[in-house]
Amino acid sequence: MEISTIAVIGAGTMGRGIAQVSATAGFHTRMHDVSRVALGRAVSEIEKNLRKGKDLGKITEEQWAAGQQMLETGTDLEELVSGADFVIEAAPEDARLKVEIFERCEAASPAHAVFASNTSSLAISELGAGLSDPSRLIGMHFFNPVHIMRLVEIVLSPATSPSTCAAAEAVALRMGKETVQVKEAPGFVTTRLNALIGNEAFWMLYEGLASARDIDKAVKLGLNHPMGPFELVDLVGLDTRLSILRFLHERLGEKFRPCPLLEQYVQEGRLGRKTGRGVYDY
Numbered sequence: 001m002e003i004s005t006i007a008v009i010g011a012g013t014m015g016r017g018i019a020q021v022s023a024t025a026g027f028h029t030r031m032h033d034v035s036r037v038a039l040g041r042a043v044s045e046i047e048k049n050l051r052k053g054k055d056l057g058k059i060t061e062e063q064w065a066a067g068q069q070m071l072e073t074g075t076d077l078e079e080l081v082s083g084a085d086f087v088i089e090a091a092p093e094d095a096r097l098k099v100e101i102f103e104r105c106e107a108a109s110p111a112h113a114v115f116a117s118n119t120s121s122l123a124i125s126e127l128g129a130g131l132s133d134p135s136r137l138i139g140m141h142f143f144n145p146v147h148i149m150r151l152v153e154i155v156l157s158p159a160t161s162p163s164t165c166a167a168a169e170a171v172a173l174r175m176g177k178e179t180v181q182v183k184e185a186p187g188f189v190t191t192r193l194n195a196l197i198g199n200e201a202f203w204m205l206y207e208g209l210a211s212a213r214d215i216d217k218a219v220k221l222g223l224n225h226p227m228g229p230f231e232l233v234d235l236v237g238l239d240t241r242l243s244i245l246r247f248l249h250e251r252l253g254e255k256f257r258p259c260p261l262l263e264q265y266v267q268e269g270r271l272g273r274k275t276g277r278g279v280y281d282y
């Protein structure tokens with residue numbers, strides 16, 4: 001199947017990044033959000049990234065032109081997905097909301113359309129609960145910032161068909177991404193590992209083993225991670241990390257029990273860079 005039009009649902013941090021790499025890859029890209037403000041912000045953010053990419057020689061003239069010409073936006077979901085061959089959902093991490101979005105997409109899009117969710121932890125089969133054909137649903141877990149991070153984790157539910165998987169692989173490849181395939185499980189590979197490392201770092205800080213700066217330094221210089229676990233959680237948001245850990249704890253057991261220090265920081269409103277204070281002050 002030839003994929004020429006991609007609809008992206010949600011124009012937040014991830015949706016706008018996905019729309020950007022979709023447009024620069026030459027797909028007709030239709031970005032949807034319930035909020036006009038979010039759409040406006042997304043378009044100016046994409047323009048800023050493209051200008052910077054062009055100035056730094058990271059994107060070609062052709063990609064720059066495609067980024068300008070291939071992107072349209074709208075607040076009417078049904079209209080946006082009506083001609084889409086492929087839909088990538090990047091709405092908030094709320095299972096009920098995603099189930100409803102996919103139901104509406106299935107009713108309004110062509111019969112051949114493939115549906116992908118950018119969820120970072122939820123089970124793909126649960127998100128397909130309202131679909132009459134769940135074989136068309138797959139997970140495509142992009143990373144932040146989407147135009148820089150190279151991986152897409154492709155997540156297969158027991159119902160996902162080989163042709164749906166092939167379509168997702170082809171889309172990721174054309175967007176310039178590398179892929180790994182993972183069977184559906186809470187947190188897949190990356191979210192599960194990252195949550196465990198980040199939580200363990202909080203336990204070390206809680207036990208007074210070392211300072212936050214030294215734990216970050218040890219992980220960067222000794223283990224060759226580009227960022228320390230506390231720098232990373234301040235970027236991701238401590239509240240987001242806590243909700244992922246609670247979910248993994250419920251599904252996978254004791255080793256994911258959130259560290260009390262993380263819970264305390266969230267209660268105190270220390271959510272990371274976005275609130276000016278997380279593990280570090282900004």
Ligand SMILES: NC(=O)c1ccc[n+]([C@@H]2O[C@H](COP(=O)([O-])OP(=O)(O)OC[C@H]3O[C@@H](n4cnc5c(N)ncnc54)[C@H](O)[C@@H]3O)[C@@H](O)[C@H]2O)c1
Pocket residue numbers: 009010011012013014015032033034035038090091092093094097101118119120121141142143144236
């Ligand atoms: N932020 C990350 O680092 C990251 C990384 C990988 C995956 N994810 C996943 O990507 C998804 C989106 O996360 P985000 O960080 O971009 O969130 P975000 O809050 O930045 O953006 C969500 C957007 O969805 C819009 N929205 C709300 N309800 C909607 C609806 N019914 N229909 C369409 N749009 C709607 C909001 O207006 C907002 O613009 C989540 O499932 C998240 O788990 C996030």
